[in-house]
Amino acid sequence: MEQLDWKTLPFGYIKTDYNIRCRYKDGKWGKPEVSSSEYIDIHIAATGLHYGQEAFEGMKAYMGKDSKIRVFRWDENAKRLMLSAEGVKMAPVPIELFRDAVFQAIKLNKKFVPPYGSGASLYIRPLLYGSSAEVGVKPASEYTFIVFVTPVGPYFKGGVKPVNMMICRDVDRAAPLGTGTFKVGGNYAASLRALVKAKEAGFGSTIFLDAREKKYIDECGPANFFGIKDNTYITPKSESILSSITNKSLIEIAKSLGMKTERRRIPVEELSTFEETGACGTAAVISPIAKIVDADVNKIYEYCKDGMPGAVTMKLYNKLVGIQNGDVKDEFGWMTVVD
Numbered sequence: 082m083e084q085l086d087w088k089t090l091p092f093g094y095i096k097t098d099y100n101i102r103c104r105y106k107d108g109k110w111g112k113p114e115v116s117s118s119e120y121i122d123i124h125i126a127a128t129g130l131h132y133g134q135e136a137f138e139g140m141k142a143y144m145g146k147d148s149k150i151r152v153f154r155w156d157e158n159a160k161r162l163m164l165s166a167e168g169v170k171m172a173p174v175p176i177e178l179f180r181d182a183v184f185q186a187i188k189l190n191k192k193f194v195p196p197y198g199s200g201a202s203l204y205i206r207p208l209l210y211g212s213s214a215e216v217g218v219k220p221a222s223e224y225t226f227i228v229f230v231t232p233v234g235p236y237f238k239g240g241v242k243p244v245n246m247m248i249c250r251d252v253d254r255a256a257p258l259g260t261g262t263f264k265v266g267g268n269y270a271a272s273l274r275a276l277v278k279a280k281e282a283g284f285g286s287t288i289f290l291d292a293r294e295k296k297y298i299d300e301c302g303p304a305n306f307f308g309i310k311d312n313t314y315i316t317p318k319s320e321s322i323l324s325s326i327t328n329k330s331l332i333e334i335a336k337s338l339g340m341k342t343e344r345r346r347i348p349v350e351e352l353s354t355f356e357e358t359g360a361c362g363t364a365a366v367i368s369p370i371a372k373i374v375d376a377d378v379n380k381i382y383e384y385c386k387d388g389m390p391g392a393v394t395m396k397l398y399n400k401l402v403g404i405q406n407g408d409v410k411d412e413f414g415w416m417t418v419v420d
């Protein structure tokens with residue numbers, strides 16, 4: 082393997098040695114198989130290609146100072162993939178199959194787990210799609226589950242460097258009774274028009290508002306939103322956002338640090354009252370927000386005026402990342418060591 086520069090890794094795809102594949106056929110899952118190919122053979126009429134019968138997960142493994150590899154809350158990702166599968170009527174992946182495939186993929190690609198202290202980690206991407214042929218709109222009878230891994234650096238350039246976000250008022254990524262709570266590919270396709278526009282205008286990402294009224298904060302592209310004020314961690318309650326495992330964990334961490342927490346609707350105007358804001362997710366970790374621009378109504382909300390992340394954001398970040406790297410006691414029992 083050509084030597085990777087761990088410290089400058091982007092959030093992108095790097096080929097690793099092996100991936101795991103498993104097929105669902107005749108009403109049952111087969112045995113997971115190891116593959117060294119990066120390609121799949123797929124039926125030209127597979128529902129995963131035509132009708133968006135597809136869901137995925139994103140999780141990370143971290144190398145500790147003690148040379149142990151730890152995986153963060155994999156069981157939550159397993160449960161969410163089951164929820165997403167039901168959301169688009171696919172065969173669910175049993176928790177044990179999910180676990181075995183994920184841990185085997187990590188073990189077989191150990192040399193790609195970035196070293197302790199590099200700021201990079203091993204991103205794990207479980208993927209499920211309808212693989213049998215249908216031309217009418219209906220669920221497939223066969224499914225394929227794949228787990229691949231790839232070493233990654235920070236999602237937003239600069240790691241914990243604050244990013245600027247643009248509020249999007251002309252695109253919805255998901256409808257209130259749609260698929261926003263599921264991690265299905267269609268939501269990401271629906272977000273691209275807004276994302277490309279935000280990137281072209283120089284922003285790190287876009288902030289979606291609730292699709293029904295356009296009054297409340299939904300989420301930040303591929304991450305949840307949070308705001309901090311009066312020693313309180315506040316995050317949106319919405320029927321169209323992904324239930325972020327990072328966000329759920331930050332709520333627990335905030336409580337452990339003596340903060341209050343609220344999950345409720347956040348009106349856009351409330352942005353002017355926050356002391357700090359940020360985006361959180363597996364890829365985003367915690368990305369502090371420097372500035373939120375709501376161009377359609379001529380409003381700019383500014384945080385981190387000195388260019389530095391806020392103190393509360395950093396406290397949350399240090400505890401989360403400390404637990405993930407194995408530096409801080411895992412008081413919540415979130416980490417699983419890969420043996």
Ligand code: PLP
Pocket residue numbers: 139300302303304305322323324325326327328361362363364
């Ligand atoms: N929201 C969206 C749309 C996402 O794609 C992600 C990433 O998984 C998140 C939020 C954050 O979720 P998690 O913390 O579980 O990674």
Ligand code: COI
Pocket residue numbers: 138139140303362363364365
């Ligand atoms: C993640 O945080 O794992 C995501 O899925 C975000 C993204 C790259 C789609």
